[in-house]
Structure formats: C-alpha cells, structure tokens
Amino acid sequence: MKKYFLPLGVLGIFMTIAVTLWLTQDNIFYLFNFSYIGISIFFGIFLYIKKYKYARRVAQLLVGLYMLVYLGFICGENMQIEGFWYYLFTGVFEAATIHYAVAKIFGPLLFGRGWCGYACWTAMVLDFLPYKVPKTPRKKIGWIRYITFAISLIFVSVLFLAHIGNIERIMFWAFIIGNAIYYIVGIILAFVFKDNRAFCKYICPITIFLKPMSYFSLLRIKCDKSKCVSCGKCKNVCPMEVDVTDNSRKRKNGTECILCFECVKNCPRDAL
Numbered sequence: 001m002k003k004y005f006l007p008l009g010v011l012g013i014f015m016t017i018a019v020t021l022w023l024t025q026d027n028i029f030y031l032f033n034f035s036y037i038g039i040s041i042f043f044g045i046f047l048y049i050k051k052y053k054y055a056r057r058v059a060q061l062l063v064g065l066y067m068l069v070y071l072g073f074i075c076g077e078n079m080q081i082e083g084f085w086y087y088l089f090t091g092v093f094e095a096a097t098i099h100y101a102v103a104k105i106f107g108p109l110l111f112g113r114g115w116c117g118y119a120c121w122t123a124m125v126l127d128f129l130p131y132k133v134p135k136t137p138r139k140k141i142g143w144i145r146y147i148t149f150a151i152s153l154i155f156v157s158v159l160f161l162a163h164i165g166n167i168e169r170i171m172f173w174a175f176i177i178g179n180a181i182y183y184i185v186g187i188i189l190a191f192v193f194k195d196n197r198a199f200c201k202y203i204c205p206i207t208i209f210l211k212p213m214s215y216f217s218l219l220r221i222k223c224d225k226s227k228c229v230s231c232g233k234c235k236n237v238c239p240m241e242v243d244v245t246d247n248s249r250k251r252k253n254g255t256e257c258i259l260c261f262e263c264v265k266n267c268p269r270d271a272l
C-alpha cells in the first residue's frame with residue numbers, strides 16, 4: 001500500500017487545486033482541467049509501479065496532447081511563456097497565469113520538475129528522439145535561456161506599450177509559431193548534441209522559474225548510502241546528468257531532475 005502514497009498524494013494535490021479554483025474562480029472548467037491532469041499523472045505513476053515500461057510516456061502524452069491540442073489549438077489559450085506575460089500584464093489570474101503558478105512556479109516547491117517529466121508538450125516530442133541519455137559532454141551554453149526569457153518578455157511588453165490592437169489573436173499565432181520554433185530547434189539540437197533534452201538544458205526560458213523553485217522541492221530522489229555500491233549505473237541512465245548519489249541540494253545538476261525514475265529503475269541495490 002505504501003508504494004501508492006506517491007500517486008495518491010499527487011492526485012490529492014491536483015484535486016485540491018481543482019476544487020479550490022472551481023470554487024474561488026466560480027468556473028467549473030478548473031475542476032475538469034486539474035482533475036484530468038491529476039488523474040493522468042496518477043495513472044502514469046500507477047503504471048510505473050506496475051512496471052509498465054512506457055508509464056511516464058503515457059502521462060506525458062495524456063497531459064501534453066490535452067494542453068497542446070485542446071487548450072492551445074482548439075481553445076486558443078497561449079500557455080507558452082509569452083502567454084504568461086500577457087495574462088500577467090492584463091492583471092487577470094486565469095489561463096496561463098494559473099498554469100504557471102501551479103506547474104512552474106509554486107508547484108515545483110512540492111513536486112520539483114515533475115512538469116518536465118510528465119506533462120510538457122515540447123519534451124513529449126523530444127523524448128521520442130534516439131538520444132535518451134546524452135552522448136556528448138554538457139556544453140556551457142545555458143546562458144541562452146536568459147536570452148529566450150528576455151525575448152519573450154520584451155515581445156509582450158512592446159505589444160502593450162505600443163497599444164497594438166487584438167493582442168489575443170497575436171498571442172494565438174505566437175503560440176503556434178513559438179511551438180513550431182521550439183520543436184524545430186529542439187530536434188536540431190538533440191541531433192547536434194546527441195541529447196534529446198538539449199533544448200531543456202540550454203534554451204528553455206521556463207527553466208528560469210523551474211530551476212530555483214525545484215531547488216527547494218519536497219519530492220526528490222535520495223540515495224541510501226548504506227546500500228549504494230558506487231556502481232555508477234544511476235548516472236549512466238540519467239537524461240539530465242544529475243549526481244543522484246549526492247543527497248545535498250547542491251548536487252550536480254540537482255535542479256534538473258525531471259523525476260523520470262530511470263535511476264531508481266536501474267539501481268541494482270534499490271538504494272534510490
């Protein structure tokens with residue numbers, strides 16, 4: 001029963017958010033939206049416990065496709081970072097601002113970068129590429145993320161300062177074009193650096209929020225040193241090059257753990 005605490009806990013968090021937002025915002029959409037996401041992630045972790053090989057990918061597709069196709073393409077909500085700035089500047093707490101608050105700003109205090117492992121529609125595609133574990137050493141180009149972050153902020157600021165009309169329509173097209181660029185750049189980088197997650201490591205602007213918040217994450221993989229035999233298997237299978245045998249919060253690439261559990265699955269001593 002103990003092994004079900006994690007999925008049930010995650011489901012409980014999402015159901016609490018769903019009911020709270022439904023009642024406080026007087027909008028039943030939030031009940032549907034966050035229940036669906038919570039159940040999808042619960043299902044993914046449940047399949048993982050049942051040792052289904054593609055458990056995480058199931059959750060990723062269920063949440064990622066829902067957000068990309070239904071919320072993005074059909075409902076016209078821009079959930080990318082420019083959509084967050086847009087809703088923030090208009091001063092309303094809905095759509096992308098709620099999404100960012102839950103998944104990318106305050107949520108990571110509880111579940112770290114679970115978003116990156118189980119829900120992101122960009123990584124949902126990148127994870128299908130052949131380089132699940134990086135085949136080349138990490139590059140020192142993480143500063144690019146600050147540029148993409150600044151570009152998104154400047155882009156939306158200019159739209160507001162110049163009093164451009166019909167910004168909502170522009171946001172819709174920014175979502176389509178922005179996603180296309182993310183996919184193209186992400187796929188090219190994955191092949192150039194032989195690393196599916198190169199886009200996450202160097203380009204993604206959302207990591208500006210995700211990394212500092214997940215540093216304090218309640219949920220994190222820990223190593224039982226009394227069982228560990230320093231075989232190094234955990235590090236060899238980690239897509240984010242986390243030094244998971246170091247339990248300190250300052251461990252190497254610690255703010256990049258996407259909670260994929262590949263290290264846990266591959267540890268011969270059940271030390272993680």
Ligand code: SF4
Nearest residue numbers: 116120122123200204
């Ligand atoms: S780092 Fe960015 S692109 Fe990668 S999974 Fe996280 S949010 Fe998605």
Ligand code: SF4
Nearest residue numbers: 228229231232234267
């Ligand atoms: S795979 Fe397990 S035993 Fe091997 S180094 Fe990692 S934690 Fe230790």
Ligand code: SF4
Nearest residue numbers: 238257258260261263
């Ligand atoms: S392999 Fe382990 S340390 Fe690496 S990202 Fe996945 S869960 Fe985190």
